[in-house]
Amino acid sequence: MTRQNHTWASPKAQRYYERHRDEIIASHRGRPANRAKANEYARTWYRLRVKNVEFRQRLRRQWLEYYYRNRERTRDRRTAHDHNRRAAGYLTQADVAYVIERSRGLCGICGRMVRKADRSIDHIVPISMGGDNDLRNLQLTHLVCNMRRQAARIPAQMIMLA
Numbered sequence: 001m002t003r004q005n006h007t008w009a010s011p012k013a014q015r016y017y018e019r020h021r022d023e024i025i026a027s028h029r030g031r032p033a034n035r036a037k038a039n040e041y042a043r044t045w046y047r048l049r050v051k052n053v054e055f056r057q058r059l060r061r062q063w064l065e066y067y068y069r070n071r072e073r074t075r076d077r078r079t080a081h082d083h084n085r086r087a088a089g090y091l092t093q094a095d096v097a098y099v100i101e102r103s104r105g106l107c108g109i110c111g112r113m114v115r116k117a118d119r120s121i122d123h124i125v126p127i128s129m130g131g132d133n134d135l136r137n138l139q140l141t142h143l144v145c146n147m148r149r150q151a152a153r154i155p156a157q158m159i160m161l162a
């Protein structure tokens with residue numbers, strides 16, 4: 001039996017298929033089982049991520065650490081992308097640049113000058129409390145100030161979830 005309506009990459013590929021047909025078909029039969037395993041894995045991951053507050057916070061912390069380490073490289077692009085993922089309303093790199101300019105380089109939390117490498121865009125009303133990406137809801141902050149503010153917020157969020 002040969003495959004109908006199948007375009008072979010090369011005669012060699014066709015010969016390989018014909019020689020190993022039984023094994024290939026057998027391996028395909030294994031797929032539903034693998035799929036079930038993959039689904040189970042995805043479900044476990046989902047449960048951990050969505051239901052387990054502690055796990056979610058650990059992920060968040062790991063991500064922040066990653067962000068902090070790579071902030072020079074990925075700054076504005078990453079900031080725009082990250083905010084878009086979490087909030088309603090679209091934010092472009094130009095928006096990020098505008099927010100930085102509007103703040104005249106001063107941190108919205110501590111009021112001091114923000115060096116390029118320490119920049120972060122903060123939601124004045126957090127996404128978790130219904131804030132969005134409207135430019136009026138964004139301010140330039142030190143990354144450290146932003147992280148500190150977020151860390152300070154965690155107990156309040158836990159009370160809300162409890």
Ligand SMILES: [Zn+2]
Pocket residue numbers: 107108109110111112141142145
């Ligand atoms: Zn600051």
